[in-house]
Amino acid sequence: MHLVRDHRTVIKSVARCRRARLFAEVTARTKLPEPPPKTMTTHYHTLRIPKEASAERVKRSYRSLVKACHPDQFPSGSEAQAEAEERIREVNAAYAVLSNPRKRASYDAKLSPQAAPHPQPEPEHCDRCGKPTGYRQRDRNGALCHVCAGTAA
8 A cells, every 4th residue: 555655646746747847848839928027917928929819829828828837736835836826817817808809809909009088289380480389379360479479460
């Protein structure tokens, strides 16, 4: 019986090594670089896919990451298991957004730089000399700067 328990322990150790190697291979196959830890990561970086990825690619990436970094695959109470728990939470949150077309469109809209809702107004230019007026001085003939407005009167 003692040999059986040792044999099972060896099998579990080999399985953990294989899982760790699989996780390393999945990480190495990624096309996107790991972002620096202090910057905000996007869901696309979390799932290691490009922004143009199809729904099938999102699902494939999600499943491979879940297999590779599931917390149950690591020894109980270890630091690796704690890291895997944090990573799986991030992967699940990213997949929840990117797998739903409506949520993904909303997320992409937030990521893309948007134009200001009210564009800055163009400065008024004097119709006579072309200098900016700085304020709106309207005459029958159009906008005038303070110099031209004084001479027009």
